[in-house]
Amino acid sequence: MALETSPESPAPLRVIADRLNGWINRLGAVWVEGQVAQVNRRASSNTVFMTLRDSVAEISMSMTCSKVLFDGLNPPLVEGASVLVHARPSFYPVRGTISLHAREIRMVGLGELLARLERRRQLLAAEGLFAAELKRPLPFLPRxxxxxxxxxxxxxxxxxxxxxxxxxxxxxxxxxxxxxxxxxxxxxxxxxxxxxxxxxxxxxxxxxxxxxxxxxxxxxxxxxxxxxxxxxxxxxxxxxxxxxxxxxxxxxxxxxxxxxxxxxxxxxDMAEEVQRVAQARERLRAGLRHWIDREEAALDALRSRPSMADPRNLLADRADEIDQLRDRARRTLRHRLDRAADDVRHNAARVSALSPLATLQRGYAVLQDSSGHVLTSVAGLESGAEVSVRVADGRLHATTTAVDQLEPVAGPTETPSDEDTDD
Structure with missing residues (x-):
């Protein structure tokens, strides 16, 4: 029966929602034709949520079905598929929305065709025909x-x-x-x-x-x-x-x-490539100008150094060093020559002092018999024996007239050697 209301006796919203629910339930299960616009399958839920859209008018409605029904469809249900649905409409009072709960889904016409294409796509993708690593790059400018x-x-x-x-x-x-x-x-x-x-x-x-x-x-x-x-x-x-x-x-x-x-x-695009070439050429020019300016600055810095401003300064410094080294070498050589001359003189004086000739020059003489043996004792020498006397500047030949034997004189006490001391 129609619900009578007036401004003086309005109906509560819950009453209207309850009446709507009753009217919609009175419709019962119906067959609906439409197109699946959206599929939302949640892993944690046993219900699959979909949006069913009219194929002509801009009208859509929410639709649900069990996961068992959805997974049992062959070919699989995809977005864009045209379907026939046996569903029961229901009213959700909390939000005031109407939805369809599908009990059976059949794909027809284009929807069935799209479903077959989706199944083929899945099979070919499983074989790896659509893999991204198989994509080849296109040539920049093909012949x-x-x-x-x-x-x-x-x-x-x-x-x-x-x-x-x-x-x-x-x-x-x-x-x-x-x-x-x-x-x-x-x-x-x-x-x-x-x-x-x-x-x-x-x-x-x-x-x-x-x-x-x-x-x-x-x-x-x-x-x-x-x-x-x-x-x-x-x-x-x-x-x-x-x-x-x-x-x-x-x-x-x-x-x-x-x-x-x-x-x-x-x-x-030739125009874009020409522009890129011009930009690259300008970058090369700028880079070359920058490099030349940098090298010129480096050359100016080198020219400003004292060694490059007047190279003779370095030569003068080196000439002074050479003069100092030459003078030092002369002094060193002169000193070494003087020391060597002193050593020669000392050695010559030592040799002269040890020479028998120097002893003869002090008035000593060497007496030899007729056989040339040096006489160090009168023993064995008789009166009238011929002898020769060697002096500093010559030799004298003489004959002995008499031989006198003298008492021997004690010699200096011998100093014990290092070996005797060690013993």
Whole structure:
């Protein structure tokens, strides 16, 4: 029954919430069609929270389901999937919100297609086809660029015009293929193999304009993905627009948001490069000027030194040192010569004092018999014996007339030697 209220007798909010809960519960379980806009799965909860959005109108509603139901879906439920849900609506009075509790979920149409693509993506990712370490860098300025696109397409026009405008000397080899439908995958794969065989091609661009998920489905084909993975030449994916994410974007070495973005990535901008060259040249000039100024300052500092201002000062100092050393050498040599002369004189005087001739000069004589033996005693000498007398300046020959024997005189007492003392 309708609830009657007035300004004089308003209904409490709890009554309104209770009436709403009753009306919503009266609806019972219903089948709802929509698109999954958001999935929030919490590890600590057995409930999966989702947002279900109408496929046409801007209407969305919260939806929950058990983790067992969510994990049992095959293919897995992903964001963007279109689904049929058997759910029971419920009203949460505390917050005043309405949510759906799903009892069964079925994926239909595009949602089922997206789910299959997600499953394929997970399998290929598990094989490592999308690994970041496999991505190859693009060349700075390729000799030739391979372009795989549809004939007379806007994507071809965007790539060629933007690339030529950025770098007029860019050279392209364009191969036209079907970019949707059943013939797309074999034609694109064959074109990729043909460009791979060309040694001049250093980068390959696969370009297509925007389209629906069904139109872009060939660029998520497993055969094409594996062919791009095995290619030795870097591949740029330029499929659709920014929101479109075919699997080709994941396996390609570079993912371009649009064909125009791909053209900007594969060739540099000549105007920017010319500006960079000019800036580099100016930096080189500035660095060279700085280096020259520094070296000139160093030369000026060297010139200002006394040794460089008048080099003769150093020579004069060295000349004074040489004169002092020469005088010292002369004095030293003269002193050593004087000492040597004194030593010679002393040794000569000592030799003269020890010479027998000096003894003869003092009036002594050496007496020898006729045989030339020196006579030191009168023993054995008879009267009338012939003798010779050696004096300082000559020799005298004489004959003895008489021989007189004298008493012997005692000699000086001998000083005991060191050996006797030791004994």
């Amino acid at each position: 030739a660029i391979g372009l795989i696109t549809g004939a007379n397409s806007a994507a071809e026009r965007d790539v060629l015009e933007v690339a030529k405008r950025r770098w007029p000397g860019a050279r392209f080899r364009v191969l036209h293929t079907t970019v949707q439908g059943p013939k797309c995958v074999p034609e694109v794969t064959a074109a990729l193999s043909e460009l791979e065989a060309d040694p001049d091609i250093e980068v390959i661009v696969i370009a297509r304009g925007g389209g629906s998920v069904e139109d872009l489905l060939p660029f998520s084909d497993e055969a094409l993905i594996r062919a791009v993975h095995q290619a030795r030449t870097p591949v740029v994916s330029a499929i659709g627009h920014e929101p479109d994410t075919p699997l080709l974007d994941l396996v390609a070495d570079w993912r371009a948001a649009t064909p125009t973005d791909a053209a900007k990535r594969i060739v540099p």
